[in-house]
Amino acid sequence: KNQVEQSPQSLIILEGKNCTLQCNYTVSPFSNLRWYKQDTGRGPVSLTIMTFSENTKSNGRYTATLDADTKQSSLHITASQLSDSASYICVVSAESAGNMLTFGGGTRLMVKP
Amino acid sequence: DTAVSQTPKYLVTQMGNDKSIKCEQNLGHDTMYWYKQDSKKFLKIMFSYNNKELIINETVPNRFSPKSPDKAHLNLHINSLELGDSAVYFCASRQGGAGELFFGEGSRLTVL
Numbered sequence: 001k002n003q004v005e006q007s008p009q010s011l012i013i014l015e016g017k018n019c020t021l022q023c024n025y026t027v028s029p030f031s032n033l034r035w036y037k038q039d040t041g042r043g044p045v046s047l048t049i050m051t052f053s054e055n056t057k058s059n060g061r062y063t064a065t066l067d068a069d070t071k072q073s074s075l076h077i078t079a080s081q082l083s084d085s086a087s088y089i090c091v092v093s094a095e096s097a098g099n100m101l102t103f104g105g106g107t108r109l110m111v112k113p
Numbered sequence: 114d115t116a117v118s119q120t121p122k123y124l125v126t127q128m129g130n131d132k133s134i135k136c137e138q139n140l141g142h143d144t145m146y147w148y149k150q151d152s153k154k155f156l157k158i159m160f161s162y163n164n165k166e167l168i169i170n171e172t173v174p175n176r177f178s179p180k181s182p183d184k185a186h187l188n189l190h191i192n193s194l195e196l197g198d199s200a201v202y203f204c205a206s207r208q209g210g211a212g213e214l215f216f217g218e219g220s221r222l223t224v225l
Contacts, residue, residue, distance in 0.1 A: 031210075031211060032211060034213070034214075036214075038154075041218075041219070042218055042219070043117070043203055043205075043216030043217050043218050043219055044156075044203075044214075044216050045216070046213045046214070046215075049213065087154055089156065091214070093210075093211060099209075099210030099211055100169075101158070101214065103155070103156045103157075103158075105153070105154070105155050106154050106155070108154070
């Protein structure tokens with residue numbers, strides 16, 4: 001069964017600090033992995049996409065990594081800002097008919113001043 | 114110039130009523146989805162349509178009936194609303210199987 005597990009479920013950090021969110025998956029065959037950011041009361045927005053051959057990809061202060069061997073991804077946020085407070089959702093796509101998406105439960109990040 | 118728009122944003126209704134949520138995307142995508150996000154913030158797929166054809170129908174009560182008049186629209190009609198239907202419903206679209214998923218802003222349904 002395809003599954004995506006994220007940790008931690010929630011996280012509180014001080015403004016300016018760094019943090020790392022984890023995503024473990026069992027989706028097979030793997031196609032790609034996306035990290036989405038969901039602000040409170042808004043729809044999720046894609047931050048980055050990782051394909052099988054990519055190990056690291058950055059989008060401003062966000063850096064995603066992918067280890068296809070261990071089926072793990074991480075999202076590192078550098079120099080956090082108050083606007084980073086949101087839920088971060090890991091979504092893995094299977095390379096099969098319909099390219100089914102499997103969603104993680106998300107990590108709720110709160111950045112405090 | 115909103116990419117995926119859904120209406121209404123908020124919906125408060127009584128048990129037993131029938132309600133609809135509308136969704137439109139102007140991205141030219143061929144696939145549209147409805148997701149339900151519960152109080153624990155977990156997004157669960159309900160339906161997927163590709164070029165107006167139903168391709169995914171998860172275990173959803175048949176009180177929920179999606180309708181796609183054309184590939185830019187996917188509406189959700191819910192009959193005989195129950196308390197457990199209270200959630201935020203997200204419409205989304207993407208092009209093909211590997212494209213980025215674009216979400217609407219969500220429709221918060223509260224059943225009293």
